[in-house]
Amino acid sequence: MSELLKFHFVFDDFFFENLSDIKIYNNIFEAIKNEILYKFDEFIFDLSSDEKLALMKFAKSDRKKYGLNKIFPRYKSQKIVNDLLNKNYIILEKTREKKPTPKNPKEKLPRHLRRYVMHDKIHFKSNFLRFWFRFVEPNLTLLKRNKFDEVLEKIKCDFDNYSSLGFETLSCELLKKRLDLKEIEIYSFWTKEFEIDIFAKLNGFFIVGEVKYKERKVCKNILNLIDLKCQKLGISPHIVALFSKSGFSKELINLKSKNLLLFELNDFKDLV
Known part of the structure; x- marks a missing residue:
């Protein structure tokens, strides 16, 4: 069951039609190497360089929407998020946190609460997209030099951390x-x-x-x-x-x- 879940965390349910297709590989890393790393140039995404950079940021971070403000101006961050939503690469998960309010309407909130920003989060449309922009897109230079084993080692070292979100969703x-x-x-x-x-x-x-x-x-x-x-x-x-x-x-x-x-x-x- 553990290995089956790992396949889902990377490939969702659309790469392999049934369990027998999965069984041709001994483990998830063999499948990643053969189905993704060796075939990296077969995957094409209609995205600008800024959009790819944003997706790499979301794939590696806590996925908070305003995290993009650290690498782009605020107005540009919002446009990138809107474009990625329209292109169906991401989904917006709204925060359920309640905005701080004073107990007495006549009172003024402390400054740190007035400046408090609630954060929505970003979900990728699929596990595969998140995997790609976490591990493959940032390492395309290595893959173009046929450094497949080096990239695979990077994936192995961070795979459990990566898988935790998929496990949470399931x-x-x-x-x-x-x-x-x-x-x-x-x-x-x-x-x-x-x-x-x-x-x-x-x-x-x-x-x-x-x-x-x-x-x-x-x-x-x-x-x-x-x-x-x-x-x-x-x-x-x-x-x-x-x-x-x-x-x-x-x-x-x-x-x-x-x-x-x-x-x-x-x-x-x-x-x-």
Whole structure:
């Protein structure tokens, strides 16, 4: 299941028609080398150099929309984002954070709150596009010199970090399916101070979750971190859902209940 997820994080569902196509490769990196790196000059994107630079920035960063202001003037950043939205390369994920307001309408907010900027985030239209602009586009010079192994090593070193977002997206899908949440939107919630990977609410009923794509088991202390975040939001979650690539500690497994849901890699078979 682990390898199948890795293929999805890179190729989505359109490169390989069925599982037998995937099985011609021993692992994801062999597939990347043969299907992408060796064929890099076959992929053509109708983009300007500035648009490509913006996509590389989004693919490597926290994806906050205004992050482009660090490399472009503000007016130009907005135009680039609008053009990429129109070209269907990206999707805008609006922040759910509430803008700071004074408790008393006659009061004035402190200066740092008046200047506080809430950030929308950018999602790539596909996993493949995000992979390309994170690993391939920045290394085209090396690929043109046939330095395929060198580029592949760069990918291997950063692959788990790259995969965490794809794992988070699939975790939302799995939770939605397991709990039959057809009418409830599941999303990530972020502020300047913290982020909750999975967040859903309906009529005062809250579900929160954390997603870990790491080479170590998730331990009980994650519950304390979740509790601190929920305190800052002023909520008490009814269900906490945890997702882990490498499983959970025995202590955490012993706490599993209808209010504490634990999901491991094998659970993702439900999405196949």
